[in-house]
Amino acid sequence: MVDKNLLSELYPFWKELTPPQEAEIAANTVIRTFKPGEVVHGGGQECTGVLGVIRGRLRTFMLSDEGKEITLFRLVDGDTCMLSASCMIRNISFDVHVSAEIKTEVAIINAAVYDKVAKRNPHVESFMNEIISMRFSEVMWVVEQVLFMKMDKRLSIFLLEQSALDQSDTIVMTHEQIASHLGTAREVVSRVLKYLSNEGHIAVSRKGIKILNRNGLLKMTG
Amino acid sequence: MVDKNLLSELYPFWKELTPPQEAEIAANTVIRTFKPGEVVHGGGQECTGVLGVIRGRLRTFMLSDEGKEITLFRLVDGDTCMLSASCMIRNISFDVHVSAEIKTEVAIINAAVYDKVAKRNPHVESFMNEIISMRFSEVMWVVEQVLFMKMDKRLSIFLLEQSALDQSDTIVMTHEQIASHLGTAREVVSRVLKYLSNEGHIAVSRKGIKILNRNGLLKMTG
Known part of the structure; x- marks a missing residue:
């Protein structure tokens, strides 16, 4: 069981959860520490889960068949990544890679559990949608740079x-x-x-x- | 007042609306016909509204300060564009341009009204989020092509x-x-x-x- 105080700091919807929802998320979250360069998501793992950066830095990038890369966005303390749980997001049909840039401690919420709670609690779903729109905007900034x-x-x-x-x-x-x-x-x-x-x-x-x-x-x- | 049958064909959430919600959307939707090449959204209009293509074809693209363009996605009969109503979407901080490729008939729902109904009806909000994720995926496909x-x-x-x-x-x-x-x-x-x-x-x-x-x-x- 992960410390609920930690999760309440990462997720603005925490105060809107019922006690059973809190318990369910906390019971299905793991804390992992990644070394610099270590793969957090990608390369076959289809649904790693919702990533919350406790401390450190993650890099989200695209990788071509030929091994060419480009950084889409980076995640620092307090940031959330939903694209590593794209199995739960309707219509997201692409995959990204996530790796640690420095030693990084991450809280990973099981995607199916997040999805289940989101379906019952609109605050949890709204948070997911806000994060997706934010990442969409960040990717558009990359597109603008690359093209123009x-x-x-x-x-x-x-x-x-x-x-x-x-x-x-x-x-x-x-x-x-x-x-x-x-x-x-x-x-x-x-x-x-x-x-x-x-x-x-x-x-x-x-x-x-x-x-x-x-x-x-x-x-x-x- | 726009024909409700038309809107019910464009929007899967229509059957989930209350009669006052139906009436409010219908009263705040306009039907416009655009000529080939005509601007539908962009170039200063910050919130044109939610676009539903009745018949025709729209092109959504980015435009640089120097006039360079790239097509992000196209919209055909039955398709919806939410990015032309980005004022109502939290965290969407970029703007796109939309123009007609052929003669195109479009139903334009007022963004503030769509937003108001979405805040009360989760089906309307879900539809918006599904469309945004779909466009995000389409843009990622463009990124992949451009880069790789x-x-x-x-x-x-x-x-x-x-x-x-x-x-x-x-x-x-x-x-x-x-x-x-x-x-x-x-x-x-x-x-x-x-x-x-x-x-x-x-x-x-x-x-x-x-x-x-x-x-x-x-x-x-x-």
Whole structure:
């Protein structure tokens, strides 16, 4: 039985549950800790469950048959992923992959149990629908970037976002990893990093990518 | 007052409405006919309403600041679009454009009225959520094509889909129009059409693009 206080912090609908609904969800939730890079969902698991990030960071991405990747959105402390429980969502016909970026503690609610409670409690269903609309919007932002933005702009946005996530001026990532986030080739990332470096916005070294001129990088995203 | 029989054919939740709910929706729905190319939603109209296609075909697309386009999905007889009423959907923070592809008759339900009824009737809300999940899935299919498929495959898929929509072996469209659907440049479309033509799958003439070898084109999509 998972601590109900923990679940009440993750889920805004918790206060709207009946005591039996609380008990049912708590009894069908497991807490798991994932190592950096570990697969949380995808690759055959059809319905991992509803993921609630207690502490850490997850990456949700698409993966092609040829192994090409693109990041759709990331989940940090307090965030929920429903697409890992798409079996319970009518009309969701695609699958995503989720992996841990750093050591991440996740509460996983069994999808069938979530679905059962949602069918009886409109607050639980509303929460699911709000999360799906939020992810839809995040994916549309990715589509907009992929289709309409040049790579120097996309990479500048990515570096600033990553710096905020890591709370650091230095982004410790390989060009290959950045390419996977952006759904492009390593060569493209290397070329654009070189351009941003020539402009004096960043410094690229073996230790990582250091942001030297945050305002300059911000201007690139405009 | 719009004919209730028409609305009951468009909306599966109609039989679950109370008589006052039926009356309220019918009184706040307008029927409009759009000419080919005419804008149905977008370009400043923030909340056109819930669109139900009575007869015809609508195209939903994204448009960049520079005028680049990509088709997200199309709506045919009986289809519903909720993204044209995104003001009523929590967490939907993007906007799409909708235009008529052929002469199209549309029933437009006022968004505030739909929202009001949905808040009281879970069948109406469920329908909205099902449509949003369906569109999310359709957009993910577009993302997959854009990111992971070569243009010869994407164009073959497009020609077969268009042929099915038009119920014709000949697709009467300019290379520019096809490029707008696929979010690419006209030159790219012209080049790939030439390739498909050299392979004997299609014939390109001033009259349009004629499918000569449907099986050959189908193999391209595999």
